[in-house]
Amino acid sequence: MQSFDLEAEGLRALNSALHAQSATTNQTVWDILNPKGAHAIAVGLDAPIEVNVKGSTGYYCAGMNKQATVHVHGSAGPGVAENMMSGTVVVEGDASQYAGATGNGGTLIIKGNASSRCGISMKGIDIIVHGNIGHMSAFMAQSGNLVVCGDAGDALGDSLYEARLFVRGSVKSLGADCIEKEMRPEHITLLTELLERGGCDAKPEEFKRYGSARQLYHFNIDNAY
């Protein structure tokens, strides 16, 4: 295991060291000490390595991640796992705004709550939140799955495309063109797998599914706000 003191060695050295890892690296496990809310920790990774951040992070931790597993043993600032392509990011605490924004793939697991705009413009990522999510989450979400074991705030799924949203608790309000949809057997199957992947003990039958009404797919003046 590699141990890296971020406070002592600096962000540039950290990301350079992580970027230097290839698919065949032997340095497969990294512990990052003293993150102390620093921004851009472990961004742009592209190797099957495991990175354990021993504390809370600032903005954009694990941004644009590919292949790597990044585990934040604390809370994450805004934009955790933004534009993730593949791999896994786990946040033990809470996540601030824009968690998983524009993510194309991989899995983001948030064991606490996520703030506003969770999954905004998501493009294929799977996001599993053990707690609640804030307002405007999944805004213009294109594809992928957002699972919320707690409650969702205002305007969930506003201007949604083809992403699937599963919420166990209450939804304060739905955004434009977002509607509740039937939970069919294939969705139960999908959600079962997502909950298992996210380490959630919730039952898929307790969730409701939300998706796009597809009324905004073609420009119509009568749909304008």
Place this chain on the structure above:
Amino acid sequence: MTDDTIGAPRTVPVQSATFTPSVNAEIRRAAATGIYDIRGGGAKRKVPHFDDLLFLGASISRYPLEGYREKCETSVTLGTRFAKNPIQLDIPVTIAGMSFGALSGPAKEALGRGATLAGTSTTTGDGGMTQEERGHSKKLVYQYLPSRYGMNPDDLRRADAIEIVVGQGAKPGGGGMLLGQKISDRVAEMRNLPQGIDQRSACRHPDWTGPDDLEIKILELREITNWEKPIYIKIGGARPYFDATLAIKAGADVVVLDGMQGGTAATQDVFIEHVGQPILACIREAVRALQDLGMHREVQLVVSGGIRHGADVAKCMALGADAVAIGTAALIALGDNDPKYEEDYRKLGTTAGAYDDWHEGRDPAGITTQDPALMARLDPVEGGRRLNNYLKVMTLEAQTIARACGKNHLHNLEPEDLCALTMEAAAMARIPLAGTDWYPGKPGTSY
């Protein structure tokens, strides 16, 4: 009517200067359809522009350089502030961001070919980076847009520079739209959207909201790309002094400033014509911001919006820009709105020179379309040759003017080389009105 009024002089019919035939036609169109007008291109209204400035040329106090023999350099380096690998260009005319989706693949290829032949850069757009574009562009700027369509770290690293798009001159504060006619399978796949739907691009970034966040976003992009790539920030001509100031403070290597004449693939006509400022009014304000922060020439300024020929290039340089970007002019060089397609334009209810329904995907010139039959009308090799020719002419024209002003590099052009033809231009560009040493707002004057 009585007999004595027959044949008497009558009031001549007078058309309203306010309710013009085109205004009335638009009112009738809106009443019939209930939909606002959407179109491509930039502002068509007449606004103060570079035509309102003139160069003074050499005189007894300044001697000129020989037109064809003496050296007049044109090179420019962009991204010298923080990037390990600044972009070196042979000419200060770059190709502005235009998306694959809005433009066809062959059109993007032609832009790359032409720019590369001329020794300059081209720029992606909303929708991601295509292989045609990367493969044929020696220097490629990768736009980082609110939609993040097609955004991925591999392309980020394949780019030569990154342009964070905050605003666009045609629609500062507005997002984009690409109507379903142009969402082909390939476009849909690149954008991760269903085929054939009308696609919207967000008006603001999804994961940052202000200049303090932007600074951190830039840090992230630099870390991902090993601090190699210049980071541009593109702003529309809204509040150029403050926007340029904030962009510089956030860590930009290059500020790209786009005036209201700059084009768009599609947005509301009311937005294009009524939001934002002409580029003439923006350049000196952005330069003032650079100067106030001690960053003029350290952070480079690229300006765009209605640049047509070498005289416009030279005027931008004289006002303090380091380079310019062209979009609409580059498309015209490829064949956009060419009168040879007049018959086709008429079938679409328009005429060559006025065609702006780029969003409909029926472009007779085969540029703003995804229709395979129309796309085939543009030969990317020939298009690249034409663009290269045009860029060379623009550069020669700018050099001609610079030599006449006694300058051995385009960057040596300065405001003192100019005079203004109108009060408006004088005020906006802070250039003395022709025949005077005064401009409105000049320090030390009372008005």
